[in-house]
Amino acid sequence: MVIDATNTRQRILNAAARLFRERGFHATTTRAISEIVGMLSGSLFHHFKSKEQMLFEVMNDAATQLCVKADAVVAAGGDPRTRLRALIQLQLDCLIGEETRDYYAVLIAEWRELDSAAKPALTALRGHYASIWNTTLEDCARAGLLRSDPQVMQFVLHGSINWASTWFKPGGRLSLEDYAQILEDLMLRSGVGAAD
Amino acid sequence: MVIDATNTRQRILNAAARLFRERGFHATTTRAISEIVGMLSGSLFHHFKSKEQMLFEVMNDAATQLCVKADAVVAAGGDPRTRLRALIQLQLDCLIGEETRDYYAVLIAEWRELDSAAKPALTALRGHYASIWNTTLEDCARAGLLRSDPQVMQFVLHGSINWASTWFKPGGRLSLEDYAQILEDLMLRSGVGAAD
Amino acid sequence: MVIDATNTRQRILNAAARLFRERGFHATTTRAISEIVGMLSGSLFHHFKSKEQMLFEVMNDAATQLCVKADAVVAAGGDPRTRLRALIQLQLDCLIGEETRDYYAVLIAEWRELDSAAKPALTALRGHYASIWNTTLEDCARAGLLRSDPQVMQFVLHGSINWASTWFKPGGRLSLEDYAQILEDLMLRSGVGAAD
Amino acid sequence: MVIDATNTRQRILNAAARLFRERGFHATTTRAISEIVGMLSGSLFHHFKSKEQMLFEVMNDAATQLCVKADAVVAAGGDPRTRLRALIQLQLDCLIGEETRDYYAVLIAEWRELDSAAKPALTALRGHYASIWNTTLEDCARAGLLRSDPQVMQFVLHGSINWASTWFKPGGRLSLEDYAQILEDLMLRSGVGAAD
DNA sequence: TATGAATGAGTGTTCATTCAT
DNA sequence: CATGAATGAACACTCATTCAT
Secondary structure (H helix, E strand, O other), X not given: OXXXXXXXXXXXXXXXXXXXXXXXXXXXXXXXXXXXXXXXXXXXXXXXXXXXXXXXXXXXXHHHHHHHHHHHHHHHOOOHHHHHHHHHHHHHHHXXXXXXXXXXXXXXXXXXXXXXXXXHHHHHHHHHHHHHHHHHHHHHXXXXXXXXXXXXXXXXXXXXXXXXXXXXXXXOOOOHHHHHHHHHHHHEOOOOOOOO | OHHHHHHHHHXXXXXXXXXXXXXXXXXXXXXXXXXXXXXXHHHHHHOOOOHHHHHHHHHHHHHHHHHHHHHHHHHHOOOHHHHHHHHHHHHHHHHHOOOOHHHHHHHHHOHHHOOHHHHHHHHHHHHHHHHHHHHXXXXXXXXXXXXXXXXXXXXXXXXXHHHHHHHOOOOOOOOHHHHHHHHHHHHEOOOOOOOO | OHHHHHHHHHHHHHHHXXXXXXXXXXXXXXXXXXXXXXXXXXXHHHOOOOHHHHHHHHHHHHHHHHHHHHHHHHHHOOOHHHHHXXXXXXXXXXXXXOOOHHHHHHHHHOHHHOOHHHHHHHHHHHHHHHXXXXXXXXXXXXOOOEOOOHHHHHHHHHHHHHHHHHHOOOOOOOOHHHHHHHHHHHHEOOOOOOOO | OHHHHHHHHHHHHHHHHXXXXXXXXXXXXXXXXXXXXXXXXXXXXXXXXXXXXXXHHHHHHHHHHHHHHHHHHHHHOOOHHHHHHXXXXXXXXXXXXXXXXXXXXXXXXXXXXXXXXXXXXXXXXXXXXXXXXXXXXXXXXXXXXXXXXXXXXXXXXXXXXXXXXXXXXXXXXXXXXXXXXXXXXXXXXXXXXXXX
16 A cells, blocks of 8 residues: 555665665666665556666655755754854764764765656755854854864855764774764854853 | 877866866766767777776865875875874865866765775775864864864865865855855864964 | 566577577677667666676576487486487487577576686586586496597597587488487497497 | 797797686687796787787697697508597597697687688698598598497597597596596497408 | 887776666 | 656677788
8 A cells, every 4th residue: 555655665765765875876787776675676667667766765765854954954943053062963974873964974975866857856955054054153153163164164164964874983092972962163253152 | 100199088078077177987978988089989988998097087086186285285295283284275276176177076076986996096095184174284283273073174175175165156256266265264273383 | 476577587588599599699789789679788687697697597408408408318218328319419419409498508508708707617517517517427348348548438429419500400311219229339339338 | 030939939839728728719819828938918919919829839839749649650551440540549648648738628619700701721630630630530440440420420530539538637546548448448349351 | 121109099997877677 | 747668779798800011
């Protein structure tokens, strides 16, 4: 029924996300995806009209949830420092957390492989997410917290956060919270602002 | 003669590097490479025994030059702050500079696609390069310059630098030197150390 | 269902065997095989993972059936002369008979082209078949029937039989039975042994 | 000069014959031939206009020499038994002898791969050679020596002789002369004829 | 004559996708 | 919905051959 169908769809998407992250979109065959799910390669196409559509849905799920969570951060309504810290933590958690990393890593790494027809929808989500960061960083700047230009700081932060997926080992000496704290300390002046 | 031969090889490698960066290794066909060079697809194999070997040589060239330049920084022998700044600038220049970026971007992005047989050679170069960064950051830490743990700071710096290839526009408001300066300022305490 | 599936596989194998015999393994293209079967070249690989596997299966089928038939000769249990005659007839029939010759000729002619990984399985069958000939010829020798050394006689017989595929014309003056009789007469002394 | 040129030609032909025998015509690449000779693949074509021509010359050399030697047997003029024995020995020697086997094995095994344009010349030599065997075997029959039909006996003999290239080990228990004697004994009645 | 670079046709094989059952 | 068979276009790579130097 609908529930089972949805389930199968989700299992396919999970398998696709995992392989897209591990091997990349082009190096992933539909047969490899179908083997994980336990069906034949052709059967995937009852659920998705193409491999590109699987990619789109993986990225769309990731982007949508990222926006939802970022909206929640905004809705929680703390001071700029608190919100920035929450955004850093949020992006790190999504990217490294075992149940979410496949989707988020694909969102970051496989943008290039998207059909141009599929890009506008995702670009919109991306824009929304970016604007939350922008606002937050500008608020930090206005509060005299930020150690450099907000736009540049966003680049530094995203680079530092996204790169973590290449080196971060869960269960190591450094926790994700430690790393988030370090990034906050690097970006913001101490002794200033409400959360200090 | 020797020059011409080298030239063709080099032109193939340049074309391969460009397409590997623009489209990724798997999405790049040998035909596309050969068309840029102006020969037939099969002719490439007079110069390289496989597409994988082209990838290896692109990455090897990049890694080798990176090491040579990093060695030069060490040989120049400034204080820790000077050396760190030089390393940041060096990696940014390689990654963004129009004549080098194809090679360096591939070195960073396509590691996964390397033949396992080809990895040890590159791992050695990588290790050498990393050790120069390690030493420099530890020297900074010993001089009381560094704002956090050297290892973590290396991750932050590499993330921030490598990510620049996704957003940096040459000729824009922000120069590479500006960005290098910002990164230096973020990582190091001001008012401390010989170069201050 | 099962029958159809088997059918396509079998039709591919028949086509492969025919071309391997007529042109040799290397001179046979997968495209030529697929044209006989009436499908596209790539479709063959739904049934066989490589051209080498087709070769193996052709040879394996031939060797297996040869063993089965030779076992039947042994099981029938006649005197040495009778058994030798049956073995000669058997090998001639397989090699010349219109429905079997493709497989057997390939078994003899294309051994060299087999993957080394595929050889052990076939070597075992070959050994079994050879041991039946050995036993039979040694029994003939012990009965005083054989005109020379058993091992050498086996070489003479196999040479004479296998070479027949180059000159024997079905429907000509000489039947396969005639030829088998001639070979028997040449190898064995007359007027000796139970079957005489 | 001419001598050197001839030399190179001969070295190429020797290499080609060896590889054609060891691997078969199709499995032999011009590059493999050229490597043995110590030149580049393209250079072969200053000496032979095609790979097929190399094959033709290998086979032509073999067939010509075989005829020359068979003619000598005839010219020596012994009785039928002596001549038959000499022909058997001759063909065995050519096929197994270390300095000649490459050429003769190719003559037997690669007939199929010849250009149809090249066949008539070789067919003529083949015919000449066959006619010497025919005459000799018919002489044996007329002398009451032959144990069966001359034509069939020729097939048996050629099969037995040619097959020897698959099993004969020089330096083993059985010499080529032993084997020739066995074949003679099998084909001819003893106690009859001048050489007995 | 030999080289080294290139050609061009062809090779075995892959793979996303379709579709009758 | 899933299967199993097939498609068709593309792919990396091979190889006999050519040719300017």
